[in-house]
Amino acid sequence: MSADAPGWDLVSERSLVRDRWIDLRAQCCRAPDGAVLDPYYVQLYPDWVHVVALTADDRLVLVRQWRQGIGAWVTELPGGVIDPGEDPVTAGMRELREETGFGAAGARHIAARSPEPAKFNNRVHTVIALDAEVVAAPHREPGETMSVLLRPVAEVLAEMGEGGGIGHATHVAGLYTALLALGRLGLR
Structure with a gap:
């Protein structure tokens, strides 16, 4: 797969835990082949x-x-x-x-x-x-x-x-x- 191939589509997202230390999200994503990944967990952090x-x-x-x-x-x-x-x-x-x-x-x-x-x-x-x-x-x-x-x-x-x-x-x-x-x- 080439580097410029389409990535996953974000269908929806909800916050599970959010405080000063962590922002944990559960995402519903759709891959280019149609597979749905739900939940897919992502953590948001500052750099x-x-x-x-x-x-x-x-x-x-x-x-x-x-x-x-x-x-x-x-x-x-x-x-x-x-x-x-x-x-x-x-x-x-x-x-x-x-x-x-x-x-x-x-x-x-x-x-x-x-x-x-x-x-x-x-x-x-x-x-x-x-x-x-x-x-x-x-x-x-x-x-x-x-x-x-x-x-x-x-x-x-x-x-x-x-x-x-x-x-x-x-x-x-x-x-x-x-x-x-x-x-x-x-x-x-």
């Missing part, structure tokens, strides 16, 4: 941002955070929700400062990808922040349970190659995308 922050001595600024979904501590890139009207770089620098206390003079947006195109409507943006340094104390939201980690890039990559280290798939993708954009993976 997210992940920050690949590197210090001048080539360490990654990471957070170790409790994730209730899997009931475990997970190492991740700093990041979070992009506020309405906020651009990804501004959001990334805000989240980096709030979660870790780090800032960076230079930051740039390098990618926007779908974290789960079958179910989610949003994008996750990757921002690179170079020469990151402590600029303030972290200012976390209530319930954010995390600590800051500074890890050499080579160690983080070695752990990920062995199936460890960063445990969130979209964070792994963001880190590899950033390191590729920086010419750090030798693949260009």
